[in-house]
Amino acid sequence: MRSIFYLLESAPYGSEKAYGILNAAAVSIKMDATLGLYADGVYLALAGQKSCLLDVPNLSDILYAYPELRILAHEPSLAERGLMNRGLVERVELVDEEDFIRQALAADGLIAL
Amino acid sequence: MKTLTIILTDGPYISQYADMAYKIASRALNLFQVNIFLYLDAVHIPKSGQNPSQFKNTGLLFQELADRGAVVRACARCAAARGYRAEEDGSCPDYLPGIKITSLYDLAEMLEKSDRLIAL
Numbered sequence: 025m026r027s028i029f030y031l032l033e034s035a036p037y038g039s040e041k042a043y044g045i046l047n048a049a050a051v052s053i054k055m056d057a058t059l060g061l062y063a064d065g066v067y068l069a070l071a072g073q074k075s076c077l078l079d080v081p082n083l084s085d086i087l088y089a090y091p092e093l094r095i096l097a098h099e100p101s102l103a104e105r106g107l108m109n110r111g112l113v114e115r116v117e118l119v120d121e122e123d124f125i126r127q128a129l130a131a132d133g134l135i136a137l
Numbered sequence: 138m139k140t141l142t143i144i145l146t147d148g149p150y151i152s153q154y155a156d157m158a159y160k161i162a163s164r165a166l167n168l169f170q171v172n173i174f175l176y177l178d179a180v181h182i183p184k185s186g187q188n189p190s191q192f193k194n195t196g197l198l199f200q201e202l203a204d205r206g207a208v209v210r211a212c213a214r215c216a217a218a219r220g221y222r223a224e225e226d227g228s229c230p231d232y233l234p235g236i237k238i239t240s241l242y243d244l245a246e247m248l249e250k251s252d253r254l255i256a257l
Contacts, residue, residue: 025248025249025252028248028254044146044215047214048241052244054245054249055249132254133254134254135144135254137146137177
């Protein structure tokens with residue numbers, strides 16, 4: 025496989041899913057790797073995350089650490105959660121439903137968490 | 138022979154998830170080189186000493202897959218977080234034989250070499 029699409033539909037803190045998918049995506053950057061944020065996963069796109077009180081890593085730092093990783097946020101999920109006016113991590117690309125699904129299906133493999 | 142990679146993220150018994158993965162992998166071994174990567178809670182699957190009273194022993198099912206040629210590997214970070222200690226060669230005293238703990242980079246290598254992917 026030459027391309028892989030990681031689909032995150034869980035919020036970034038409160039479970040290991042986002043951390044797990046970010047780690048898996050980070051080691052896949054030799055491939056054409058994309059992280060798609062969908063449903064509650066779009067909270068990972070918000071700028072200004074502060075996780076120090078949770079005593080867990082700031083997951084948005086991982087987004088900055090791997091510029092090879094494309095990051096897409098599903099715009100309808102952001103809108104449904106009232107997040108369209110919030111600042112986002114600069115690296116995140118907003119995509120509509122059709123484009124999000126098209127890019128997910130275009131990859132050779134898809135891993136959802 | 139083409140290669141199939143299966144990624145699991147949930148543990149045994151809470152559902153039939155691991156059972157289904159076993160059935161898929163078992164059948165696939167007739168057609169593919171099968172790699173199985175155990176991630177997050179799936180690292181519990183190969184724990185030795187499982188003794189379910191009502192279900193098939195999931196650990197033994199996955200040991201059988203390894204015996205038949207499947208490469209079954211567990212994520213080192215996830216395993217360490219859950220108390221599974223790897224020896225230098227990747228074996229684990231708490232795991233069934235044939236299933237090793239390895240770096241997450243092995244997942245990337247499995248993916249690159251795979252023709253098919255099933256992520257459950």
